[in-house]
Amino acid sequence: MTESNGSSARDQRVGQQRDGEMPDWEKRFRAPRVSLPEWAEDAPDRALFVSNATGTYELYAWDRATGEQRQVTSRPNGTTDGVLSPDGEWIWWFDDKDGDEFGVWRRQHFHGGEDEIAVPGLDPSYPAGLALGRDGRTAVVGRSTDEDGTTIHLARTGEAPVEIYRHRESAGVGDLSHDGTLIAIEHTEHGDAMHSAVRVLRPDGTPVAELDDTKGGTRELGLEVLGFAPVAGDTRLLVGHQRRGRWEPMVWDVATGEEIDLALELPGDVSAEWYPDGSALLVVHGFEARSELFRYDLARRKLVEIPTPRGTVSAATARPDGTVEYLWSSAAVPPAVRSTSGRVVLDPPGLKCPGSVPVEDVWVDGPGGRIHALVQKPAGATGPFPTVFDIHGGPTWHDSDAFAAAPAAWVDHGYAVIRVNYRGSTGYGRAWTDALKHRVGLIELEDIAAVREWAIASGLADPDRLILTGGSWGGYLTLLGLGTQPDAWTLGIAAVPVADYVTAYHDEMEALKAMDRTLLGGTPEEVPERFEASSPLTYVDQVKAPVFISAGVNDPRCPIRQIENYVKRLESRGAVHEVYRYDAGHGSLVVDERIKQVRLELDFAARHLEAAANPSHRQHA
Structure with a gap:
């Protein structure tokens, strides 16, 4: 067994070659990336x-009027959870400890200065949503703790939170109305x-209205808050629903109770947000691993497509001038923030992503x-290939035709990569997403097994060189698959x-x-037999393949103690395994750390696939 803990200064320098010597797979991680800028509703030239x-x-x-950009946060393990106040004066960001997701909100003035505790009087917690008022002094803060469950607080500058x-x-905060009277x-x-x-409250916590599609014993329909209309005195709330077996938006007037069913004739999941004047919706349609944009005119009930390239729109926003900005990519083309005006909105300088x-x-x-899978393979080569089954997390998520550096790294090294949108994935209807209940993990692995059989029968995959890998829920399915399908996989890599x-x-x-x-x-x-049937630890003694496990020591989602329990069982059997622990939470926001992990995975795969090259090494499943 091999174990690693943390990273040395030398590790941090690994891969810092001159541009001409750096491999493409590493450039994809190092090339500067940007998210879709969030702009302030009442100061649209200010963005985050x-x-x-x-x-x-x-x-x-980012001051869009002057072009000035300024780094707001600087922490060893990175920061991504931030919100810009509607007046553009304050940047709120969540301050946790080394990625454990347990902390407090801080804020900093848009033009800089010292950080301050955003809501004095609230103890550290897990975040459960945040909404900021247009008056510049009101915030609605959601918190979650093991002791209290979920609490939501109204905070006003200079007053104790209530x-x-x-x-x-x-539970979680959805949105605060334009005038601050509805939550x-x-x-x-x-x-x-x-x-x-969905429940709407007054600022004092008294209820105004309720929308609950789980009533009447039907707990298979959900709702989500998409946002209040951005107009003074407007009581319309945009809500996502699943009444026709997929996600769709509707407009709910909280004051009158009227529900306006938009009945958009689109086959996949549909989300939406308001145009700034409240007259139209920006619609994002996701279907079979790709997405597209539309403008829906509420008065005319007219849906008009906004042309985008074939691929995935991971975020979009309508600007006050009527243009739409969106973050787009495909598996082949790196992400860029584009605009319907025809220009690239935000193009970071420096190394370009291959x-x-x-x-x-x-x-x-x-x-x-029918199971949808996305396949990438080395250009110009013919199979059968050593093949990586890269399993997405979630579980209620999906792989899409979007750019991803890790699968591209495997392809660069001669592997085919297959990503499976198993039952539990989103984008294929509510029934497909909800199908994994009770036989958790085992349902998903049935779908992965079916795609594995296709990959071998089609000549794409070499049955003696099959890697099962994934992160988070994908890492869970990796360990569960190695134990329940021990003859199917050559090795496993679980993050x-x-x-x-x-x-x-x-x-x-x-x-x-x-959720569990x-x-x-x-x-x-209450249901010990279900937990036992769905736990990788139950099947650890059946694992035959070498296993690589990486884990963040501060992870609140997949905590380190339960991983150590599994590793001890591998050790007791003398099973081939390697463990890498690093000082972060559920993954890392540090580029060098992420590159190190990918390099360790590639190395582990190369060594153990070479050792397994003899076909007699395994029995084909």
């Missing part, structure tokens, strides 16, 4: 974005953390229906995984406990 320009992802202020909501189940929250008081209800190969779409018949489900439940942040109760139907004490 995230960039890795210094080698760590941090927040930046608790306006409390419940043991998970929308999402809650799961009914106990189903996958399907929220492209990669496009994805190919594959549909495979599986036990629960920040769930490894011992019972211990993970007891140690993880409160919101994830609620929903997925498995109760606590480990």
Whole structure:
């Protein structure tokens, strides 16, 4: 066994070659990236974005009128959680300890200065949403702790924060109305953390209205807050719903109770946000791993497509002048912040990110229906290839035709990469997303197995060189797959995984406990057989393949103690494994650290695939 802890100064310098010597896979991580800038509603020339320009992802202020950009935060483990106040005067950012996601909100003036505690009087917690008022002095702050569950507080400058909501189940701040008189929250008081209800409160905490699609015993329909209309005195709230088996927006007038069903004739999941004058919606349509934009005129009930290239729009916003800015990429083309005006909005200087190969779409018949997989393979080469099954996290998420540096690194090294949108993934309808309940993990692995069989039968994948890998929920499925399908995989690489489900439940942040109760139907004490059936630790003695595990020692989502329990069982058997621990939380925002992890994974794969080159080494599943 090999273990590593942290990173030395030499490690931090690894890969700092001159540009001409640096491999493309490393350039993709080092090239400066930017998020879609968030602009202040009442000061649209003031914006906030995230960039890795210094080698760590941090927040930046941007004065669009002068072009001046300024780094706002500078922390060893990076910062990405920030909000710009509507008046453009303040930047709020969440200050946790080394990635543990437990901390407090701080704020800094847009033009700089000392940071200050944003809401004196609130103890550290996990964040549960934030909404800032247009008056410059009001904030609605959501908090989550193991002791209190979720609490929501109204805070005004110079006054002590006032608790306006409390419940043991998970909840969060949705939005604050333009005039500050209405507060929308999402809650799961009914106990189903996958399907929220929406409640609107007054600033004193008294309820105004409720929208709950989980009532009547039907707990398979959820709602989400998309935002109040950005117009003074307007009581319309944009809400996402699942009443027709997929996510769609509707307009709910909180004052009258009127619900305006938009009934958009689009086949996939649909989200939306308001245009700044409240007359139209910017619609984002996600379908089968790709997305597109539309403008929906509310008065005319007319949907007009906004042309974008084929690929994925990961974020979009409508500007006051009517243009739309969006962050777009494809598997082959690196991300850029574009505008319908035809220009690139924010192009960071320095090293340019190399492209990669496009994805190919594959549909495979599986036990629960057709499974969509995205395939990348080395250009100009023919199979069978050593093949990486790169499994996404979530689980309610999906892989898309978007640029990703890690899969591209595998392709550069001669591997085919397959990403599977298993049952539980979003973008394929509510039934597909909700199908993983109770047989958690095992459902997803059935779909991955079906795609594996296709990959071998098609001649794409070499059955003696198959890698199962993923991060977070993908890391969990990796460890579970190595134990339940021990003859199917040559080796496994799991990043920040769930490894011992019972211990993970007891140690993880409160919101994830609620999600696990929903997925498995109760606590480990209430449904022990389900936790046992879904826990990688249950099957650790069946693992045959070499295993590489990386973990953040401060991770609140997949805590380190449950990973150590799994590693000790591997050690007791003398199983081939390597463990890398690093000083961060659920992943790292430091570019050097991320590159180090990828290099360790590539090296582990090369060594152990070479050792497994003899076909007699394994039995084909």
